[in-house]
Amino acid sequence: MRYHARFPGAAPGGVALRVEALPPSYEIETEGRVLAGNARRLGDGVWSLVTAEGRQAEVRIERTADGGMRVRIGAVTFEFDLLDELTARALLATGGRAVRRAKHVAAAMPGRVLRVLVAAGDAVTAGQPLVVLEAMKMENEVKSPQDGVISGIAVAAGQPVNAGEVLVRFAADPA
Amino acid sequence: MSAPRLLIANRGEIAVRIIRACRDLGVSPVAVYSEADRGSLHVRLADHAVAIGPPPARESYLVPEKLIAAARKTGATLVHPGFGFLSENAAFAQAVVDAGLTWVGPRPFSISAMGSKTESRQRMLAAGVPVVPGMTTPAASAAEIAAFGRENGFPLLLKAAAGGGGKGMRVVNAESEVAEAFARTQSEAKSYFADDRVYAELFVEHPRHIEVQILGDATGKVLAIGERECSLQRRHQKVMEECPSAAVSPELRAKMEAVAVAAGKAVDYVSAGTVEFLLAKDGRFFFLEMNTRIQVEHPVTEMVYGVDLVAEMIRIALGQPMSLVEKPALRGHAIECRVYAEDPGRAFAPSPGRITALRWPGGPGIRVDAGLTAGDVVPLDYDPMVAKITAWGVDRDEARRRMLRALAETRIQGIQTSVPFFVSLLHDPRVEKNDISTQFLDTYKYEPPAPEEGLRDLALSAAVLEALEQTKSVRPQTKGAVPAPWRTVRPTHGVR
Numbered sequence: 245m246r247y248h249a250r251f252p253g254a255a256p257g258g259v260a261l262r263v264e265a266l267p268p269s270y271e272i273e274t275e276g277r278v279l280a281g282n283a284r285r286l287g288d289g290v291w292s293l294v295t296a297e298g299r300q301a302e303v304r305i306e307r308t309a310d311g312g313m314r315v316r317i318g319a320v321t322f323e324f325d326l327l328d329e330l331t332a333r334a335l336l337a338t339g340g341r342a343v344r345r346a347k348h349v350a351a352a353m354p355g356r357v358l359r360v361l362v363a364a365g366d367a368v369t370a371g372q373p374l375v376v377l378e379a380m381k382m383e384n385e386v387k388s389p390q391d392g393v394i395s396g397i398a399v400a401a402g403q404p405v406n407a408g409e410v411l412v413r414f415a416a417d418p419a
Numbered sequence: 420m421s422a423p424r425l426l427i428a429n430r431g432e433i434a435v436r437i438i439r440a441c442r443d444l445g446v447s448p449v450a451v452y453s454e455a456d457r458g459s460l461h462v463r464l465a466d467h468a469v470a471i472g473p474p475p476a477r478e479s480y481l482v483p484e485k486l487i488a489a490a491r492k493t494g495a496t497l498v499h500p501g502f503g504f505l506s507e508n509a510a511f512a513q514a515v516v517d518a519g520l521t522w523v524g525p526r527p528f529s530i531s532a533m534g535s536k537t538e539s540r541q542r543m544l545a546a547g548v549p550v551v552p553g554m555t556t557p558a559a560s561a562a563e564i565a566a567f568g569r570e571n572g573f574p575l576l577l578k579a580a581a582g583g584g585g586k587g588m589r590v591v592n593a594e595s596e597v598a599e600a601f602a603r604t605q606s607e608a609k610s611y612f613a614d615d616r617v618y619a620e621l622f623v624e625h626p627r628h629i630e631v632q633i634l635g636d637a638t639g640k641v642l643a644i645g646e647r648e649c650s651l652q653r654r655h656q657k658v659m660e661e662c663p664s665a666a667v668s669p670e671l672r673a674k675m676e677a678v679a680v681a682a683g684k685a686v687d688y689v690s691a692g693t694v695e696f697l698l699a700k701d702g703r704f705f706f707l708e709m710n711t712r713i714q715v716e717h718p719v720t721e722m723v724y725g726v727d728l729v730a731e732m733i734r735i736a737l738g739q740p741m742s743l744v745e746k747p748a749l750r751g752h753a754i755e756c757r758v759y760a761e762d763p764g765r766a767f768a769p770s771p772g773r774i775t776a777l778r779w780p781g782g783p784g785i786r787v788d789a790g791l792t793a794g795d796v797v798p799l800d801y802d803p804m805v806a807k808i809t810a811w812g813v814d815r816d817e818a819r820r821r822m823l824r825a826l827a828e829t830r831i832q833g834i835q836t837s838v839p840f841f842v843s844l845l846h847d848p849r850v851e852k853n854d855i856s857t858q859f860l861d862t863y864k865y866e867p868p869a870p871e872e873g874l875r876d877l878a879l880s881a882a883v884l885e886a887l888e889q890t891k892s893v894r895p896q897t898k899g900a901v902p903a904p905w906r907t908v909r910p911t912h913g914v915r
C-alpha cells in the first residue's frame with residue numbers, strides 16, 4: 245500500500261510512503277530509507293511506536309476539518325494531507341491547483357454570526373476577514389483561505405450556525 | 420446532627436474545587452447544573468444536584484431565584500459562588516442573606532463597595548492606598564475622556580465601570596482614537612454587564628500585574644498571604660501565574676501586603692479576596708481593583724503557603740475564626756497554567772467538543788484542578804477554561820521544569836488546548852528570566868514547539884498505520900483483492 249504525505253507549502257507530489265510490513269512489526273519505505281519498529285494501537289487514533297532503534301513515542305492522530313491529518317507527539321503537532329496513490333496522481337496531473345481550491349468557507353465551530361463583512365461580488369484576498377462569529381464568549385474572525393470573488397453569502401448576522409455550515413461561497417476559479 | 424449542606428452556584432473546575440473543600444471539611448456539596456452540564460464532573464461528584472435551566476448562563480447560572488430555590492429544595496444553608504457568574508454580584512449576595520442562607524464570601528457591602536471601580540478608587544484613596552490617576556466618576560461623553568487625556572497624558576485605558584475578567588477594556592493611544600473607542604467600550608460594557616458606564620485612567624506602560632491574597636474573618640482579623648505574579652495576560656485575561664513574583668523583594672512584599680490589608684480593612688473584609696496592583700518598572704505600585712471572591716489562580720498561593728483558601732472561606736462562613744494564627748511561611752515556588760479549550764495554532768480559536776481521551780499529569784509537586792473527564796463535552800456556552808495545572812518546586816527553576824514535565828504528560832484528545840502554547844512560553848528566554856510585563860503577550864508570537872530529530876518519521880509512520888487501520892475498519896478486505904484505497908476527503912473549507 246502506497247501513500248503520499250503532502251505538507252503545506254511543499255511540492256504537490258509530497259513524500260512517498262510504501263507499507264512493506266504491517267503492525268505489530270511495521271516497515272515503511274520512504275525516501276530510500278525504511279522506517280521500522282513495533283506499533284501498538286492504544287485506542288482510536290492513539291499509537292505507541294517503538295522504533296527499531298528503540299525510540300518510543302506516543303502518537304495521537306486526528307482528522308482536521310478539511311480531511312487532513314493532525315499528528316501530535318507531545319506538544320509538537322504535524323499537519324499534512326495523507327493521500328492514497330490515486331488521489332496523489334490526480335493531484336499531480338492538475339498541478340495541485342484544481343483540487344486545492346475552496347468552493348466555500350464553512351464555520352469551524354458552532355456559534356452565532358455577529359457580522360458579515362463581505363457581500364456577493366466582492367473580490368477578497370487570502371487572510372481577509374469574511375465573517376465574525378461569536379463562540380465561547382469570544383469574537384472570532386473567519387478569514388478567507390484564498391484570493392477570489394465571493395459569489396454568495398449563506399448566513400445573516402444574528403444567525404446561529406453549526407460546525408461545517410457554509411458561510412460564504414466563492415465564484416468558480418477564473419483561471 | 421447531619422452535615423451542613425453547601426450549594427455551589429457555579430460549574431466546571433471551580434465547582435469541583437469547592438466540592439473538594441467541602442469533603443475535606445465534612446460539608447455536603449450540592450451542585451446545580453444547566454441542561455448542558457447534566458453529565459458534568461461537578462454534578463457527578465456532588466451529594467445533591469438541582470437542574471436550573473437551559474444552557475445559556477443568563478437562563479441558568481445567572482438567575483438568582485433559581486439558585487436560591489435550589490438551596491431551599493436541597494436544604495443547603497451555605498452558598499458558595501465560585502468565580503465569574505454571580506460571584507461579585509452584591510444583589511445576589513444580599514438575596515442569599517435575605518433568604519436566610521449564608522453567603523460564603525465577603526459581606527454584600529464589601530462587594531458593592533469594591534464592585535464599582537470608581538467607588539472603590541475613592542475608598543482606596545481615602546484609606547491611603549496608592550491608585551493610578553483616573554476619572555473618579557464615569558465619563559458622560561467622549562469629550563470628557565479627551566480632556567482627561569490632555570491633562571494626564573496618553574495612552575489611556577477605557578474600562579467598563581461594572582467590568583471584570585478583561586471584558587470591556589480598551590487602550591486609547593491618542594486623542595484622535597477617543598470617540599470611536601468610547602462608543603465601542605460603551606457598547607461592550609452594555610452587552611457584557613448590562614451597564615454602559617465607562618471611565619478612563621492613565622495606562623501605565625509595561626507594568627507587572629501583581630496581586631496580594633488576603634483573608635479576613637468575623638473577628639476583624641485580615642491577613643495578607645503573599646503575592647502572585649499575573650503579568651502574562653492575553654486579551655487582558657491571565658494565562659499563567661506564579662507565586663511568589665520573582666520581581667518582588669521581601670521588602671516590597673511587606674509593603675504591598677500592608678497596603679492590601681489596609682484596603683481589606685477599609686471595607687470590613689471577611690473571607691478570601693485579592694487586591695490587584697500594577698507594579699511599575701520603578702517599583703511604584705498602584706491599586707488596580709479588588710476581587711471580592713476566590714481567584715482562578717489561588718492554587719499557586721495554596722501550594723507555596725500550605726493553606727486551603729476555599730476551606731478557610733467555608734470555615735469563616737460557618738462563623739469560625741480562620742485556622743491561621745499568622746501568615747504562613749513562604750516555601751518554594753509555584754506556577755499555574757490555565758488550560759483553555761482553544762487552538763493556539765489557529766489564533767486561539769475556541770475549540771469546544773468531546774474529550775475522546777484524557778490523561779492528566781501526576782508525580783511530585785503537581786496539582787491538577789479539572790472540571791472534566793474523558794468522554795465529557797466542553798460546551799460552547801461557557802468560558803473555555805477547562806482545567807488548571809499547577810507545579811510546585813523548591814525554587815522557580817524546579818517549578819518550571821516540573822511544569823514542563825507535567826505538560827508533556829498531559830494528553831487531551833478530541834479538542835485543541837493551550838498546552839502546546841505553554842510549552843513554547845516556558846521555553847522563551849524572557850519568560851525563563853522573568854523579564855515580562857502585562858504587555859508581553861501582546862507582541863509574543865506563538866511558535867509551535869519545534870520537532871526534534873526523528874519526530875517527523877514517527878509522525879508519518881503512525882499516520883500511515885492509522886490510515887491503514889481505518890481502511891480495514893471501513894471496508895473489510897476480501898482475500899486476494901486489492902486493498903481499498905483510503906481516501907482523504909478533499910477540502911471542504913479551503914486550504915490550510
